[in-house]
Amino acid sequence: MSRSLPAAVLLLTVLSIGCETDAPSDAKSTFEKPTPSWQSLVDQVKSGDSTEIEMREPVTSEQLGQLVELPTLQRLKLEQPSLDEESIKAIASLTQLEMLILRETKLEETATKALLFLQNLRVLNIPQAEIDDRQLAEFSALPKLELLRVGSSKLTDAAMKSLPNFPSLRFVHLIQAPITDEGLMALHSFQQLESLYLDGAQVSDEGLLQLMEHCPELHIHINQRHLDFDPSGHDHQHPSDGN
Numbered sequence: 082m083s084r085s086l087p088a089a090v091l092l093l094t095v096l097s098i099g100c101e102t103d104a105p106s107d108a109k110s111t112f113e114k115p116t117p118s119w120q121s122l123v124d125q126v127k128s129g130d131s132t133e134i135e136m137r138e139p140v141t142s143e144q145l146g147q148l149v150e151l152p153t154l155q156r157l158k159l160e161q162p163s164l165d166e167e168s169i170k171a172i173a174s175l176t177q178l179e180m181l182i183l184r185e186t187k188l189e190e191t192a193t194k195a196l197l198f199l200q201n202l203r204v205l206n207i208p209q210a211e212i213d214d215r216q217l218a219e220f221s222a223l224p225k226l227e228l229l230r231v232g233s234s235k236l237t238d239a240a241m242k243s244l245p246n247f248p249s250l251r252f253v254h255l256i257q258a259p260i261t262d263e264g265l266m267a268l269h270s271f272q273q274l275e276s277l278y279l280d281g282a283q284v285s286d287e288g289l290l291q292l293m294e295h296c297p298e299l300h301i302h303i304n305q306r307h308l309d310f311d312p313s314g315h316d317h318q319h320p321s322d323g324n
C-alpha cells in the first residue's frame with residue numbers, strides 16, 4: 082500500500098467533511114464496519130501498511146502515548162471526551178499529520194497551542210472544541226491548513242476577523258458560534274475562501290446577501306441548507322459526510 086496519500090483522495094475527504102448531506106443517519110450504521118482494535122491500527126502504521134488511525138471509541142492516555150512511535154501517521158480521527166497533557170504531547174509529535182479529527186473533545190489553551198506543532202496539517206475538525214477567539218486565531222500559524230471545522234459557543238465576530246490571516250484556508254464550518262453580520266463583513270475581501278458553513282449563527286438575510294455580492298463564488302450553507310436566494314445553490318453535488 083502507498084505510504085503517501087494522493088492529493089485527490091485528501092481533497093475528496095476535505096469536501097466530504099465540509100459538506101453535510103440530508104441522508105438519514107441510520108443509513109450510516111447499516112454499513113458500519115467492525116471497529117479494529119487500537120493495537121492493530123498502531124501495528125499497521127508501524128509496519129508501513131497504513132498512514133491513518135480512526136477510532137470510534139475512547140482509548141486510554143497510555144494507548145495515545147503510542148502515537149509518538151508513529152512519525153509517519155497522516156490522518157488521525159479520535160472520539161475522546163478528554164485528553165490529558167501527555168496525550169496532547171503525543172498528538173503534537175505527529176509532524177507529518179495532515180488531518181486531525183477530535184470528536185467530543187474540549188480543547189484548553191495548552192492543547193490548542195500544542196497543535197501548532199502540526200505544521201503539515203491541512204484539515205482540522207474539532208466539532209466540540211469550545212475554544213475562544215484567541216485560540217482560533219492562533220491556528221493561523223498552521224501554514225497548510227485548508228479546512229477548519231470548529232464547534233464552539235465561545236466564538237464571536239472577532240474569530241471571523243482572524244480568518245483572512247490564515248494563509249491556506251479555503252473551507253470553514255463553524256458550529257454553534259453566535260456569529261453576526263459584523264463577522265460576515267470580515268470575509269468580504271477574503272476571496273480565497275471557497276465555502277462557509279454556519280450552524281446556529283445569528284446572521285441575517287441582509288448580511289448574507291451582502292456577503293454573496295462581495296464573494297459571488299462562495300459556497301454558503303446556513304444550518305446545513307442553501308439559501309433560498311442563492312442562485313448557485315442547486316448547481317453542485319454534496320458527497321457523503323463519511324462520518
Ligand SMILES: [Zn+2]
Pocket residue numbers: 300301302307314317319
Ligand atoms: Zn452546498
